[in-house]
Amino acid sequence: MFGSINHTSSVTNSLFSRQFLHPPLQDHAGIKPFFGGRRSHTATSFSNDVDQLPTEAPLQQELNFPGGKVKFMPKRIFTSGSNEERTNCYRVLNENGELIVDSDSLKISKELGVKMYKDMVTLQVMDTIFYEAQRQGRVSFYLTTIGEEAINIASAAALDNNDFVFPQYREPGVLLWRGFTLQEFANQLFGNKYDYGKGRQMPIHYGSKKHNYVTVSSTVATQIPQAVGAAYSMKMQKQDSCTITYFGDGGSSTGDFHAGLNFSAVMEVPVIFFCRNNGWAISTPISDQFRSDGIVVRGKAYGVPSIRVDGNDALAIYSAVYEARKMAIEKQTPVLIEALTYRAGHHSTSDDSTKYRPVDEIEWWRDDQNPVKWFKTWIENKGWWSDQAESEQRSSVRKQLSQAIQAAERVEKPPVADMFNDVYDVPPKNLNEQEVILRENIKKHAQEYPSNVAV
């Protein structure tokens, strides 16, 4: 199940996958795909024995349809819309922070484990403080990753820095793992001149080419086919890397999700589809989003190997993504991972989720199922962490953050010229004219113009 995309016998495999994708094209080696699939009887058996009933030719038991042999059945049996049992969920750490017996979790080193935990803490603290900053009016918008720290950090830890990331918007942890500093985060939030996006995007729409993390685009799920295209590019250029794209349960309803998965399977490209099924798409619960058994079952529909993991178990996520990446690159196949978790914070600073969901539900997931807490228990049990280290880490991050925020706040905003650059590779005449008009206006009404923006 895990390893194979091809559904059937090796004979008909060649109808589809490998042979199709290697140049130059030839006749399909004598295997003719035929529709309506009736193998023609050889002419001799009929013309010679006209009167003889064709009792020798056995009745068809199956249809040789493109994609593989299909057995017939004489009874109307509709497959149910859902299975009795839901797809199992891969988990290796229990809620007491203990490794489950016979789990096949990958072993991680102390260095890796501690870095993972530290980054999870940093992410948690960062979210709290930046959220506060928005509430204080210093930042215009923010969205937290509370409850999904394990997904962010553990998945990033299992990847290589050359793997291209196509995020939705709730994955700043991946950037954090790769070395994006708190100052760089703050610069983007304040849209100052050090922001790599040059102040052009809303807060939390991070992007960094040097970290192989594509700029967040507000539109939902448009990154999914882009990730497939990037994986296609990697396949064409024979690179030893994959792409990963993240999206939520809501994003899985879009047309782009469908086509992205479909394409990736047809083209056999190394892409990891990571679905953060956190139960809510703003105020839409998953019961209103789909009626399938989550997103993991859809992988099969497209021919994509899939797995469901516990999104609050950092070790499980790490192991699953590590394996998925290996599969994706070695076998040149897409992989779908559905992580079950919970959006413990509000959708964003523009949302108050207590309006549509019970407070005790939020509290249960945020406190009892807290991924940071679980992982902490595990590394403490291993002797790699302590309470003192914890308080040091938290206070150090808090201090860095407040410094970063203060510094970012004071930095100038990008200059007016940056409004017109990068629309094209070189500004065309009409944009140059428009810039001149704008500058004239600024000069004329200098007092209306903000003082912290360079002209």
Place this chain on the structure above:
Amino acid sequence: MASIFQGVGAATSLSSSTSIETKKFHFCSRRSPSERKACFVVVRSGGVMVDGGLNRIGGRAEQLVTNAVAAKADTPAAATASKPGHELLLFEALREGLEEEMERDARVCVMGEDVGHYGGSYKVTRGLAQKYGDLRVLDTPIAENSFTGMGIGAAMMGLRPIIEGMNMGFLLLAFNQISNNCGMLHYTSGGQFKIPVVIRGPGGVGRQLGAEHSQRLESYFQSIPGIQMVACSTPYNAKGLMKAAIRSDNPVILFEHVLLYNLKERIPDEEYVLNLEEAEMVRPGEHVTILTYSRMRYHVMQAAKTLVNKGYDPEVIDIRSLKPFDLYTIGNSIKKTHRVLIVEECMRTGGIGASLTAAITENFHDYLDAPIVCLSSQDVPTPYAGTLEEWTVVQPPQIVAAVEQLCR
């Protein structure tokens, strides 16, 4: 970029010594200096002389052939080509341009429905899958938004995809990706990621293809910031624009017309790349400036014959660059003739003609002796019935009548 720009003045003297008789032209793109060969030119249609102080868009018009033979009015191609050349149909010219670019740069790839094994519904990609493999000429499932998104993702990783919409109308499904990602990502990423895609396909009113397959998408795409739009109309400019679009680092939408694919013309054997932002002088004249593009160019030229017989001297310009407009060429023409007629296939509301009218009024109002007249299709879905369909498209008699009215 500025340095290339100022080089124009110096270059004109350089290229004057590079006469047309030279057999080997090396036409190279305006890319990095290391890629340039000894002499390189961007052929300007019509071979019009341009002076060095020219404020062209971006640095794209680099060195210009100044001693091109004065072009005969309606054969710009013949002007600069050495005589043999070869004849081909427009779709073949597109294919030739595409193939040359695929040969030249291994990162160029094609994706779209039925482009690979089938060779494209208008045969533009015929034979390419057999030559380059079906990974590089990719047949995609039917999901325009997704393969456009794929092309964008691939472009961000360094490939140069050409995305074919089987019919331009289908690209409406890709509008989200084109507007929100293709046009924007270079800007919103602060210049970190570039999207050098070419989105192309046939559009326009065909022969009874029905409303959904007769759309003029240039109307809808024209306000997306970050993209460029060009429309080809002859085999010569089809090939040149295709090559220019592929080499451009900006996302370019290349509009072809369903009815023009079988036009035949003789084009040069030498390699040439046209300028994406330039309009084409089809027929110089004195009395009125007629601005048009794509299929309407032919209706205009037909009307021009009648007009000439009636004693008028229309100047016909194929604007070619739909975004941005080549206001330099257009402006020079208006300053000469003082009258403008725009002939387009777009619908009246919100079409290219509407934007062009606004741009001309804003920039050249003082030079106009009469209000701008814009002939467009009506604001109706294109009917299937042949007679009705014909009446929705601007016909030569209407153009003649409009000119007579303007020049009164």
